[in-house]
Amino acid sequence: MKKLFKGNSESPESTKIKPEMSVERSKESKITDPNYTRDKLYKKGVSLMADEKMDDAVRAFEGALQVDPGHVDSLLKLGYARFHMGDLAGSMDDYNKVHEIDVTNSDAWNLKGLIYYRQKNYEKALECVEKSIDTNPTDGMSWYNKGCYYSLLNHIPEAIEALKRSIEIDVKNAKKAVRDKDFENVRADDGYRRIVEVVVLESVRQGYHKVGQIVWTTMLGKTEVEDAARKLVEKGLLIKEERNVGLSKVEEFEIAPELAAKIGVEKKGLFGTTKKINPLLIQHLKEISEAVHAVKTAIEKGDVEEVIAKMDVFIDPSKRGAQMIEHFFEEHRDIRLFKIRLTDKGYEYLQANKQKMIDLFDHIESQTTKKLRSETTQNT
Template identity: 55%
Template sequence: MDDPAKNLPEVTDKKETSIVNPDYQKNSFFKKGIHLMADEKLEDAVKVFEQILRLDATDTDTLLKLGYSKFHLDDYAGALQAYDKVLDIDVANSEAWNLKSLVNYEQKNYGKALDCVEKAIESDPTYGMAWYNKACYLSLLNEVPHALESLKRSIEIDVKNAKRAVRDKDFTNVRIEDGFKRIVEVVVLESIRQGYHTVGAIVWTTFISKIETEEALKKLLEKGMIIRSEKRQGLNKIDTYDLVPELANKVGTEKKSLLGSTRRLPSTIKNLKEVSQAIQTTKMVIEEEDTEKLTKTFDSFIDPAKLGGLMIDQFLEEHREIRLLKVRIDEKGKEYLKENKEKILKLFDNLEITVTQKLARIIF
């Protein structure tokens, strides 16, 4: 479930906390609603979110969660009403457009679903799930070339969409296309990289059929991306597959053992250290309140030629936030920076913690 609930902090003086934080009651209700969603008590969650909206009818986060809850209760009209209210407040809200597309999808209104998801992508071109959904709708409308193009874009943003696609019945219309077969090859290659070296293991981890797996392995061998060896298993010999050394060195590998997985990812360590250094520089510029210099430092996180690709791959939410901050500061200048300075610093503090944790997991 989105936004997993966290334990509420212990409060010793509720009255004082409510005075200090005027949103205390609303925040408490919201966390309660998230807990209920996580426990699949959706009717109760709806009641809580509706309570919040009586306090603040323009709370878009609550409206999105209300719509999501009603959607899973099959109240499609109620879900659409909630999403439309979000769009009345913020017409460029990509999440609302994407969720609205899913309602139309469930009602088999694929043309309307496509219109909605295209608006989500217009608002946020890096929204990988919206690109994925667009590919599904196009496939169902038998727009095969455009479906493959959108699917490839979603995979460029998040490679996990490749694995999702090979199991998705919405792509029945495109499975025989060479473009889709190349996506299957990507999934098989990733499975080998993660340490699954036999046909059986690849089928088990990817849910791709044995025939498709064997066809993908044949193509990867022809392209010189993998090598085949024989391994004795009892009285029998079975084929095993590995990345060619050059590719393994480039993308890194994971080797499975009884103790878990060990990683060899030198390029990832280097990239994460670059992100960490960029964060330090950015925090210093924020303290200086130099808006012109700050928007330039934001570019290092956004530009695909710099850290943009890594940010999209590993820190997509933070990437979106930084892009939005750049737009806001460009529009509103130093006044906006001063008013939101603590919030912006907190964003980069949290990003720094996440980067440090990732580095620690890789190194140790």
């Protein structure tokens, strides 16, 4: 099954607060936050969706929209809830309202595509997901869905290319694709078999070294796993070892040392604990930190063209876009929106939102520093 929506599940506020403090803060919020009622209803709706109480969730989102008819997040979630209830017309209406507010909203385009997918109108679904990708070329879900629609239309090379692109953005899409019936039309293609190899390689990287373990974690067939592992050994990406277990021999696979140094591996320790060794992650975090410093300098200078160029580093998948999606998903979306607004409105928008941008990149810098400290400590 495809991903239908990004995983921004809101969790309830922490209960580790003294009751009197919680009441006091609640009173302050009601007075100082003009969106208090809207946000409360929105969060209630999200919680109800998580409990699969779609009827109640719809009422909560409708309440939030009575307070603020232009609240895009409530419209998106309302459409999503209606989609799951089978109200495709109502869902489409909600996404159309999102596009009346912001025609560049990629989530709404992707979700419109899913409505057409449900109706088996794959050509229209493809048109929608193309618009989603035009707006946000680093959205792995949209690329994945594009691959599905091309496969269902029996356009094999295009399906494989879109699927590969989605995997470059998020390797988890490879594991999902090998179980997705929408890709049945492409399973005989050499490109698809290489995707199976990616899944097997990633499973070994995560610490699953035996064929049986890989079969269990990926849901691939044993023959597929054995064939992919053999090809990976031939390519020098895996090393096969035979271990004596009682009177029999068991084959195990390890990542080749040169590759392990580049991508990092996870080793299963005693009592099932996992120790991660990932020098590549440290490198990526350092590069993000350097990019943050550069964009903050450009913002302070007030050079719109330079700010747009520096922001592109966080969006372009060939630069730091994929890493931002993995580690700073919400911030990646905010940067993308800032870039769109700067491109449309220029210097005045930069001056009006200068502090918001600085605050956002200060937050990314702080979180990057924490992650770096954690990785450095873990790997010493």
